[in-house]
Amino acid sequence: MGVKPRATGAVRPGGRTARTRAAVLAATQEELEAAGYAGLTLEKVTERSGVHLATPYRRWRTVEGLVVDLLTEMGRNEIPIPDTGSLKDDLGALALEIAALYRQPRARALVEGVVTAALRSPEASTAWAAVIAERNRLASRIVDRAVERGELPPGTDGAAVSGAVGAPIYYRLLVARGPEDDEVAERAAAAAYAAALSGVFTPADPPGPP
Amino acid sequence: MGVKPRATGAVRPGGRTARTRAAVLAATQEELEAAGYAGLTLEKVTERSGVHLATPYRRWRTVEGLVVDLLTEMGRNEIPIPDTGSLKDDLGALALEIAALYRQPRARALVEGVVTAALRSPEASTAWAAVIAERNRLASRIVDRAVERGELPPGTDGAAVSGAVGAPIYYRLLVARGPEDDEVAERAAAAAYAAALSGVFTPADPPGPP
Numbered sequence: 001m002g003v004k005p006r007a008t009g010a011v012r013p014g015g016r017t018a019r020t021r022a023a024v025l026a027a028t029q030e031e032l033e034a035a036g037y038a039g040l041t042l043e044k045v046t047e048r049s050g051v052h053l054a055t056p057y058r059r060w061r062t063v064e065g066l067v068v069d070l071l072t073e074m075g076r077n078e079i080p081i082p083d084t085g086s087l088k089d090d091l092g093a094l095a096l097e098i099a100a101l102y103r104q105p106r107a108r109a110l111v112e113g114v115v116t117a118a119l120r121s122p123e124a125s126t127a128w129a130a131v132i133a134e135r136n137r138l139a140s141r142i143v144d145r146a147v148e149r150g151e152l153p154p155g156t157d158g159a160a161v162s163g164a165v166g167a168p169i170y171y172r173l174l175v176a177r178g179p180e181d182d183e184v185a186e187r188a189a190a191a192a193y194a195a196a197l198s199g200v201f202t203p204a205d206p207p208g209p210p
Numbered sequence: 211m212g213v214k215p216r217a218t219g220a221v222r223p224g225g226r227t228a229r230t231r232a233a234v235l236a237a238t239q240e241e242l243e244a245a246g247y248a249g250l251t252l253e254k255v256t257e258r259s260g261v262h263l264a265t266p267y268r269r270w271r272t273v274e275g276l277v278v279d280l281l282t283e284m285g286r287n288e289i290p291i292p293d294t295g296s297l298k299d300d301l302g303a304l305a306l307e308i309a310a311l312y313r314q315p316r317a318r319a320l321v322e323g324v325v326t327a328a329l330r331s332p333e334a335s336t337a338w339a340a341v342i343a344e345r346n347r348l349a350s351r352i353v354d355r356a357v358e359r360g361e362l363p364p365g366t367d368g369a370a371v372s373g374a375v376g377a378p379i380y381y382r383l384l385v386a387r388g389p390e391d392d393e394v395a396e397r398a399a400a401a402a403y404a405a406a407l408s409g410v411f412t413p414a415d416p417p418g419p420p
Contacts, residue, residue, distance in 0.1 A: 195401035
């Protein structure tokens, strides 16, 4: 399952629908910062955004739906894919970007809200998994370029390498519950790099040339 | 901060206090399996366990406290530390054990409950982080033995290696939201092994001999 932009927003990117969505997502983010996920309600978001009362109920239906849409938007905008010409440097830059994102209290509150939603609602879980799969798909471009340069063998699983960069950063956030310092990110990138070079993400029987 | 057994249970391991704790923790686990974290209340746990009504309120105070105590108990009992004589095999066995644990629906429901509690309550967050730190401290014995055998350089951070084994498994559970298959575990172990061998978890300026 891919993450598709909502049809209405895609058709009329500067129109009223897009403005409404932006207002509601901004209000959701502010409410999350103010009261956390536990305090988030569609009523409060509607009030803060100033949109028509029925809109968030019709469009997002639940708090989980709102949070996932907000995360999709942030994921699309806030993590650029590095292209330094070197796999090691690309993975390092990617890890530092993810850690820097989650050092921001608003991003941390948001991802905590999204994970809470995902653990409570199958719909939110599916959407959150799709957001992450899409991020890893985008970041796999780093690995594709490394394969083209001959740094990694063909068939290396780019999304798995990207996931390996992210995993220790999410582990720190959700499991070890510590700060997202640069050391975590640098170790995550260095470990993923060493593992990729040693063939951990390359199938034993890679696809041959056609 | 370490995880200490509760004084009463430690002093009288077979006594009434220990039996009460076991009954309450078993009831907590059953309630989690039946209704998930969202449905967990001290009232329901008390009723199911058959203990005196005041006991859970006095001893655990909150649902978060109960869940964290249960997880501490499971962490202590359910993940043995492998000792195969080889770092690669030890890390592989450790990863397979963690993945096998979280393939059990009751353990998965439990850890989802614990993470939800940790994201909502600073007290639960501190306790959960301590449980994880203690697990990584125990598992760091694997790395200590590898250093003694000359497989890894002195100064390798054993808790960090253990965390690197666990991170992709928790990432699958909480972020990518997929099944805990053995492939995830085997890749996690192989990646941590490759990273440890390449010096990722060894400080650039390791402690010298005295």
